[in-house]
Amino acid sequence: MIEAKPFALGVRIEHPQSIIDQLQYRCEIRDPFLPPASYSLVEQINGRGVFSFCMCPGGIIAPASTRQGALVVNGWSPSKRNNPFANSGMVVGIDEKDFKDPHPLAGLKYQYAVEKKAFEAGGGKFVAPAQRMTDFLMNKQSSSLPACSYIPGLQSVSLSEVLPKIVNDALVLGLKHFGQKLQGKFGRPGYLTHEAVLVATESRTSSPVRVPRHQDELTHPQITNLYPCAEGAGYAGGIVSAAMDGMRIAEKIYAKLHPFGH
Ligand SMILES: Cc1cc2nc3c(=O)[nH]c(=O)nc-3n(C[C@H](O)[C@H](O)[C@H](O)COP(=O)(O)OP(=O)(O)OC[C@H]3O[C@@H](n4cnc5c(N)ncnc54)[C@H](O)[C@@H]3O)c2cc1C
Structure with a gap:
């Protein structure tokens, strides 16, 4: 006997580490005695949690698929945290009502459907579908993508065509809130910036079955x-x-x- 349980699904977001350092330390260049800055963000959007997960300062976005034809990304930091990028999962809570299926494995099916769409949108070979953060908020495909730590590469797409609507819409509103919380000073970029990229899909925050x-x-x-x-x-x-x-x-x-x- 097993049962379905809530989980969370969304994207990885990557910024240049220097932007997160400036936002968190309020300085232009991080002092060498300070560690690369991290963040933790959470907001309730229409009763649904939108939150950062497994934030990796000085880190790398890595492929973490468990089957052919389905794309999952995860993040990690080397011990020195000395990569020039800061990435974090940014996910939306999903529960049994969203699966629209009483089967105990409905959450797994839901997860797989999104991972498969992400794989196909990337064009194969674990190239990940991606969009600049500002373009994601305007539902506009990015004409170019910034440098990113994800080694298999990125494909510019409209993530609204990959993510379930409830996830997409909650992420749009959540990111607007986070942009308000972490605003750039003196003309520097804030959290909500053209220099940040969203990479799909982060779908393994926790198990969808118990x-x-x-x-x-x-x-x-x-x-x-x-x-x-x-x-x-x-x-x-x-x-x-x-x-x-x-x-x-x-x-x-x-x-x-x-x-x-x-
Ligand atoms: C890239 C990456 C980065 C992560 N970074 C972090 C982090 O920074 N912080 C954090 O808290 N968490 C992180 N995690 C998550 C963390 O790794 C997991 O939460 C944790 O390992 C779960 O532990 P577990 O013992 O439940 O399962 P696992 O560590 O997955 O252990 C399950 C074991 O069962 C074995 N197994 C599976 N099937 C069978 C079978 N049929 N027969 C025998 N053995 C089997 C597997 O080989 C495995 O060794 C990360 C995960 C990934 C993929």
Whole structure:
């Protein structure tokens, strides 16, 4: 038995790191003793969360597809965080009502449909569909794209043709809010800038399915000795929460195997 659960879907946004440094540190050039700046943004748009996720200062946008013909992007930072770009997931909350399908795997189907569209829009070979941020807000295909860390390359498209309408519309409004929050000073670019690029699609913030488990025993309600655990089972999102869930499960199994202690 498994069940559908809410997740989030959207894009990766990449800026030159220098713009994020200027916005966050309020200086023209970051002091060498300061780390590359990061950000965390969140807004409710008509009852739907729009939020930054896995912000990677001095980072790289990487292909993270799990099957042929479907495009997923993710981000990471090298330990020195010394790449000239700052990228972040920017995603919109999706729940069971949006899937319009009661099947437990409806979220996965929804996710795959968008990833497939993104792959096709990029033209294959994991080239990613992309649009400058200012053009995305005007629903206008970009005539050129800025330099980007994504190695397979970018294809200029109208992302409104790739993303579900609810995601696209919430992102447009969310980005306008974030542009207000992080405005450039003294003629410098703000968060909302022609120099930023949106790359599709960021669809793996967390699992769209949950394998149920008993609240105290942490075992599956129907399958003896099965311990659904961490991200794929729907109990974590990220390294730390996955590790902590794994520790809880390990402790339960140990206690079961050693009912009288050592
Ligand atoms: C590029 C990238 C960057 C990321 N950056 C961050 C970050 O900065 N911070 C953060 O918190 N999170 C980050 N994440 C997310 C993080 O990696 C995951 O949240 C975390 O690894 C989930 O841990 P997990 O143990 O649930 O699953 P996993 O780490 O995916 O472990 C599942 C394991 O199960 C194995 N497996 C799968 N199927 C089978 C099978 N049939 N039989 C046997 N073994 C199997 C897999 O090989 C794998 O080793 C990033 C992910 C990616 C892809």
